Amino acid sequence: MKMRSGSYLLLAIIGVVLFIFFYSLRMAHWKTKLLPLILSGIIFFLASIELGKEFFGKKIVGETQASEAGATDTAATMRGYLIAGAWVLGFLLCIVFMGFFVAIPLFTIAYMKLHGTKWWLAILFAACSLGLMYLLSEPLAGIPLYRGILFGE
């Protein structure tokens, strides 16, 4: 029996709700633990049914061939997601460590330049983005933009 990626997700959900269930049992007051216990119990029940369907449900004829044919597409899509996700993570790390003032232009210029945009356009776009965000935050709303772990106080 071959596990599908959806099954792994359901197993992860079951694992998380089981942890929540047993963690909730240790909570101090019944009013505090009532809903977490009920909800995690329901999710465990529903996820188990879905998992059972994935394992023992009837397979449509030709499903295996179709999934094999689509495997290449899925791998390409996943690769695309991973690359884009890495950019998001990189942007987040830049914000956390260097703050918005460095992260916004750095991320914008790096992304646009590496995707074929001309230097001047990437720099102009980054300047406009940072200018807009700065205008909205400090002068208009009076909210100082986050300076980052490296450059903050």
Next chain:
Amino acid sequence: MGEGIVAAAFIQAFQNLLDPGLLFFMFLGIFIGLAVGLLPAIGGLVPMAMVLPYMFLLKPLQGLPLIITISAVGYQGGSMTAILLNIPGTEPNAATLIDGFPMTRKGEAARAIGAALVSSTLGGFLAVILALVMVPILLHIVMMITSAEMVFVVLLGISFISVLAERSMIKGLISGMLGLLISLIGYQAVTGIPRFTFGTMFLYDGLGLVPVIVGLFAVPEAIVLASTGTTIAQVETKLAGMQQVLQGVKDVFRHWWLFLRSMLIGYVVGIIPGIGGAVAPFVSYGHAKTSSKNPEKFGTGCVEGVIAPESANNAVLGGSLLTTLAIGLPGSAGMAILLGAFVLQGLVPGPRMLTDHLDLSLTLLLVGALTNIIAGGICFGIIPHISKIARVPARILFPLILVIALTGTFFYRQEIGDVVIAVGFSLVGLILRNFGYSRPALLLGFVLGTLFEKYLFISLGVGGPLFFFRPISMALIVIIISVIWVGILQGRRAKKA
């Protein structure tokens, strides 16, 4: 509430419409809604999620009209990409492409767009007018609702979206329940004991609405867009002359009875909490096809197949706006974001919204009606120009969306932790999106979770364990069971088919 007070509120609402600040943000919302509605990968909830962090900078009469306007006009922009490029700008435009794109292939693109614009504009306008007429009636009904009923109304909302929002009922229910579970993070309202904070002070107040919305909707769509790496739209399409557009306008009036029925379907679906705007156009399309004398023409480029879903998709707003304002229950994920905007403005939608802030409620309904007319008029003039936005490359859109979304998330509470939460939730959003789980169900569960727990313990305190032995509560329980049962039956029928 006296009729004099209602009349005074109406007068105040009309005066509010002349406020320059309100008009500015209404036109800004029209521009954002139309522009973003034309971006197939970005339309729908994303622009609402993107402006949400800025709500606290604005007054209620500025911020709330902005969100409502974006929500209202996004469908009008989205129908154009559905017809021209076979890509729906927003989820509710999906049904339009079934007959809209074949019309484009037949050289009738302008006729289809004309019909879609008039159906959507008039449908949205009439539904909001209907909602305005319903306010006095609804005032009496909402007075009968207590905390006991609210427990089941909240559950009803969750059960509806879980059953109808996505392909699998179980996955929808899991998503809704996960949302409820996530909403429990932080201090418990009654006992004051922190839950699932694991000693992190940042989590004591619970997860913020903005990072959750940005993470679930805005960032995952940006990731999907970036993973394609090219422009969104790949097809070059040119509109035909104005004559075809006018022919489409005439088509709507020729099929006025179909238009009215479809508009009512959209309105009623919008009133029911939790169903969401994506369902109504498909229900209308199905109704149009089954009631047509020539059902075989549907799917081959039939103008009725454009009129029916477009009349319904914007009419949903009128119904769902009314439910959101009067009961505090969002009729769709878009309205859940609007609910978040209300909370950020320090307002609590619900029965008291119609008594304490009747003029604001009426103003928002009027904004919804006026927006449809203005946006419809603008669309006719700018169709050829604005459609170029659909060709903005991913290399520009991806950084733009991320910068606006993540910086805006920081503005929300000035906590860098919120930005981290938003990115964390983008992984959740991406997983839910790709494995057929319902992101709107999770969002509704998250938004309604705190309300559910509050009303549950109030009801238990007042009425004891048998608090639900009240006529309206029992009726709601029966409806919830029926909804789940119908969902199961529909799932079985779909499998057999």
